[in-house]
Amino acid sequence: MNSFTFYSPTKVIFGKDAEMHAAREIKAFGGTRVMVVYGGGSVVKSGLLQKITKQLEDNQIPYTTLGGVKPNPLLSLAREGIRQALEFEVDFILAVGGGSVIDTAKAIAHGVANPDIDIWKFWSREAVVEKSLPVGVVLTLSAAGSETSDSAVITNDEIRSKRGLSTEFNRPRFALMNPELTYTLPRYQIMCGIVDIMMHTMERYFSPELGNDLTDEIAESLLRVMIKNGPIALENPTDYHAMSEIMWCGSLSHNGLTGLGGKGDFATHQLGHELSAMFDVAHGASLSAVWDSWARYCFNVNPERFAQFGRKVWGISEGSAEAIGKAAIERTEAFFASVGAPTCFSELGIGVQPDEVVRELADRCVYFGQRTIGSFRVLGRDDVYQIYAMANR
Amino acid sequence: MNSFTFYSPTKVIFGKDAEMHAAREIKAFGGTRVMVVYGGGSVVKSGLLQKITKQLEDNQIPYTTLGGVKPNPLLSLAREGIRQALEFEVDFILAVGGGSVIDTAKAIAHGVANPDIDIWKFWSREAVVEKSLPVGVVLTLSAAGSETSDSAVITNDEIRSKRGLSTEFNRPRFALMNPELTYTLPRYQIMCGIVDIMMHTMERYFSPELGNDLTDEIAESLLRVMIKNGPIALENPTDYHAMSEIMWCGSLSHNGLTGLGGKGDFATHQLGHELSAMFDVAHGASLSAVWDSWARYCFNVNPERFAQFGRKVWGISEGSAEAIGKAAIERTEAFFASVGAPTCFSELGIGVQPDEVVRELADRCVYFGQRTIGSFRVLGRDDVYQIYAMANR
Incomplete structure (x- = not known):
C-alpha cells in the first residue's frame, strides 16, 4: 500500500x-x-x-x-x-x-x-x-x-x-x-449518473501506481455493485434498493477511498469536459463517449491491469492477460450501450465532427499545449487528438 | 441499503x-x-x-x-x-x-x-x-x-x-x-491484531439487518485482504506491503464503513471482554477462542448468511448453502489455528475451567441478567453459558 x-x-x-x-x-x-x-x-x-x-x-x-x-x-x-x-x-x-x-x-x-x-x-x-x-x-x-x-x-x-x-x-x-x-429523475440523467459514478472509480483504478490490495478490492466491489444495480434502477427508478446502492456508490466513488495509494488518471474526465464545454452535452454521456477509445489507446501501457479489471469486475477467467483485458474493454463498452450511454460522438448526439473541430477539442483539452492530461498514460496534444479521432464515429 | x-x-x-x-x-x-x-x-x-x-x-x-x-x-x-x-x-x-x-x-x-x-x-x-x-x-x-x-x-x-x-x-x-x-512487534501481538481486525468486520457482517450490497462487498473485500496478507506478515513482519495492508484494514474495519446499513452483533467482543477481565488474556486471542463456538451456536439463525461468507470470503462454491456455511466456519477456525490464534480455552492458555467458572463468566457477561448481548442472535445468560461451555475444551 x-x-x-x-x-x-x-x-x-x-x-x-x-x-x-x-x-x-x-x-x-x-x-x-x-x-x-x-x-x-x-x-x-x-x-x-x-x-x-x-x-x-x-x-x-x-x-x-x-x-x-x-x-x-x-x-x-x-x-x-x-x-x-x-x-x-x-x-x-x-x-x-x-x-x-x-x-x-x-x-x-x-x-x-x-x-x-x-x-x-x-x-x-x-x-x-x-x-x-x-x-x-x-x-x-x-x-x-x-x-x-x-x-x-x-x-x-x-x-x-x-x-x-x-x-x-x-x-x-x-x-x-x-x-x-432520486425516483423522479429522467432516465437519461440516471444513466449519466451511473456512468459518472463508475468513471470516478475507473479513473482511479487505472493508475500508474499500483499494489494497493484493499483499495483495488473496494474499487472492484463498487463497480460490481454498479453493474448489478444500474440496469435495475433504469428498469424501475422507484426500486429503493437499487437506487440506494447507486446513491451510496456515488459518494464512495469520489470521496477518495477507491483510489488511496494510487494516482488518479482522470484523462477521461478532461476529455469529456471539453466536449461538454463545446457542445453542452451531459457530463456522464461525455465520459462514456470517449472511454473505450481512451482504453484502447492506452491498453499497451499495462495490459495486466486491464486483465485484472476483466477478471475481478467482469468475471472473465478464460484466456491470456491480453485477451481478458481486451474483452474487459468490450464488456464495458457493451454495458454502457446496454444502459443507453453513448460510446462515440454520433451516439452523443453531436454527429461525426470535421477534423478541424477534433483538432480544436484536442488543443483546448491540453490548454493549447500548456499541459498534459492523464497519469496511467500521460497524454499530450497528439495523443488527445488520436483519442478524440477514435471516438469521432 | x-x-x-x-x-x-x-x-x-x-x-x-x-x-x-x-x-x-x-x-x-x-x-x-x-x-x-x-x-x-x-x-x-x-x-x-x-x-x-x-x-x-x-x-x-x-x-x-x-x-x-x-x-x-x-x-x-x-x-x-x-x-x-x-x-x-x-x-x-x-x-x-x-x-x-x-x-x-x-x-x-x-x-x-x-x-x-x-x-x-x-x-x-x-x-x-x-x-x-x-x-x-x-x-x-x-x-x-x-x-x-x-x-x-x-x-x-x-x-x-x-x-x-x-x-x-x-x-x-x-x-x-x-x-x-509495527515491524518490531512480537508475533503474538501481530496475530492478535489480525484476529481483532477480522472480528471487527465479521461482527458487523453477521447482522440481523441485511441487504446492503456495497457494505457486504467492502466487508468481504477487507476479509480477503486480511486472509491474504496476515500469514505473510507473520512470516515476515518487515514485509512493508503486508504490514501496510493490515494497518489500513485495521482502520477501515472499525470506522463503521464495513457495517453501514446493518446492526453490529458484537457478541464475540462481549464474550472476549469477560475472558480478558477475568484472566487478563490478550484481546485478540480472547475473540478467536470463542468465535467458532459462537458461530456454531448461532448458525441456524441464518445459514444462508454463513454460506455467503463461505462463497465470497473463502471461495467455497460446492455444496448446499448449509454445507458451504458450515465449511466456512471450519475454514475460519483453521485459519485462526494456522496463524497461531487460540480457538478454545486451553489454547488460550487458561486451561479447561470448572463449570462454576464458566457460569460466573456467563453471569458477568450478561451483567447478572441485566442485559442480553448480540443482535444476529440475541443471547441471554443461558446462551452465553452454552457458548462458553463449547469453547471450554
Whole structure:
C-alpha cells in the first residue's frame, strides 16, 4: 500500500426522510443565516424546496434562495450568488440538488469567504483557497459525488472553459441522502449518473501506481455493485434498493477511498469536459463517449491491469492477460450501450465532427499545449487528438 | 441499503515517516499544550517517543507525558492521567501506541473536559459525554482500529469490569500511520491484531439487518485482504506491503464503513471482554477462542448468511448453502489455528475451567441478567453459558 492522505469529514445521513435533518445539521455546524441553492423547477414542484425552507422557518433561521443552476454550472450564476449572499450576510450555504448545484454552492462559499478575490482565479490556479464558508447538501441526484468530494467543476461562460478544482475546502460538512428523492429523475440523467459514478472509480483504478490490495478490492466491489444495480434502477427508478446502492456508490466513488495509494488518471474526465464545454452535452454521456477509445489507446501501457479489471469486475477467467483485458474493454463498452450511454460522438448526439473541430477539442483539452492530461498514460496534444479521432464515429 | 449515519472525520496520513507530521497536525487542530500518552519501553527504546517530543520542542509546544499504559488499559491510570493533564492545563492529547494507549487517551480527554464527572460514569452509562478534548494518534499497532473508531474500552480495576463506550467524541482528529512502526512487534501481538481486525468486520457482517450490497462487498473485500496478507506478515513482519495492508484494514474495519446499513452483533467482543477481565488474556486471542463456538451456536439463525461468507470470503462454491456455511466456519477456525490464534480455552492458555467458572463468566457477561448481548442472535445468560461451555475444551 502506497502512501496517502485521506480526510473525508462529511457527515452522511442516509435513508428515508434524511432531508428532514437539514435545520438540525445546519445549526450543529454553526450556520445562522443560510443561502439555499437549487436548480430547476423539479425541486419546487416536488415540494422538496418548501420542505427545506419550512424547516428553516420553524427553526428561526433566516435564509435567502438562489435557483436556476443548470447542468455544467456557470461561473456567472455563482458570481450572482456571491453578490446576493454577501448582501444577505449568509454564513452557511445549503445545496439542494445534484453535482451542479453542489459545485455552485461550493463556488459561492469560496467567494463569500474571499470577497476580494475573483473566484475564477481559484479555478484558473491564479489563487489558492485558504478559507471558505461551510456547505451542506440535500442530494437529489446520484452522480457527481460532489456531496463528499473535494472537487468542484465550474464553466466560465465568458471564455467557454470548464475547469475542476480540488481543495479540502470543497468538502461539505454534511450530506443528507434520501434515495427516494432520486425516483423522479429522467432516465437519461440516471444513466449519466451511473456512468459518472463508475468513471470516478475507473479513473482511479487505472493508475500508474499500483499494489494497493484493499483499495483495488473496494474499487472492484463498487463497480460490481454498479453493474448489478444500474440496469435495475433504469428498469424501475422507484426500486429503493437499487437506487440506494447507486446513491451510496456515488459518494464512495469520489470521496477518495477507491483510489488511496494510487494516482488518479482522470484523462477521461478532461476529455469529456471539453466536449461538454463545446457542445453542452451531459457530463456522464461525455465520459462514456470517449472511454473505450481512451482504453484502447492506452491498453499497451499495462495490459495486466486491464486483465485484472476483466477478471475481478467482469468475471472473465478464460484466456491470456491480453485477451481478458481486451474483452474487459468490450464488456464495458457493451454495458454502457446496454444502459443507453453513448460510446462515440454520433451516439452523443453531436454527429461525426470535421477534423478541424477534433483538432480544436484536442488543443483546448491540453490548454493549447500548456499541459498534459492523464497519469496511467500521460497524454499530450497528439495523443488527445488520436483519442478524440477514435471516438469521432 | 438500509438507513445509516456515517461520520468518520479522522484525517489519516499513511505511509513512511507519517509520524513526522505530529506537531503540524496538533497545531492544525488547535493544540497548544499537549499530553503524550504511551505504553511500555518499546516506544522509548525505538526512539519514537523522542522523535515526537523533539517535534513538540522544535515547535515550542509545551507537553507532559504519561507512560505505562498496559493492554486491557486500566481506569486507575486514566484517572492519574486526568489529574496530571488538568494540572498541566493540556488542551490536546496525543496517543503514541496501539488501542490501549489510544483508549486511555480518549478517557483522559473526556475526563479533562469534564473535571466534575467521574469518568467511569461514561462507561457505566450513568453519564453521557457531551464534550471532550481533541485526541491525535501515532499508531504503532494494527489491531483495535481505535485510531478511527468511535469506541474506547476501559477496565475498571477496582471491580474487575471491562466495558466499551461508543460516542462521536471518541473519534480522533488525526491518525499518523507508518507501517514500519509495527515491524518490531512480537508475533503474538501481530496475530492478535489480525484476529481483532477480522472480528471487527465479521461482527458487523453477521447482522440481523441485511441487504446492503456495497457494505457486504467492502466487508468481504477487507476479509480477503486480511486472509491474504496476515500469514505473510507473520512470516515476515518487515514485509512493508503486508504490514501496510493490515494497518489500513485495521482502520477501515472499525470506522463503521464495513457495517453501514446493518446492526453490529458484537457478541464475540462481549464474550472476549469477560475472558480478558477475568484472566487478563490478550484481546485478540480472547475473540478467536470463542468465535467458532459462537458461530456454531448461532448458525441456524441464518445459514444462508454463513454460506455467503463461505462463497465470497473463502471461495467455497460446492455444496448446499448449509454445507458451504458450515465449511466456512471450519475454514475460519483453521485459519485462526494456522496463524497461531487460540480457538478454545486451553489454547488460550487458561486451561479447561470448572463449570462454576464458566457460569460466573456467563453471569458477568450478561451483567447478572441485566442485559442480553448480540443482535444476529440475541443471547441471554443461558446462551452465553452454552457458548462458553463449547469453547471450554
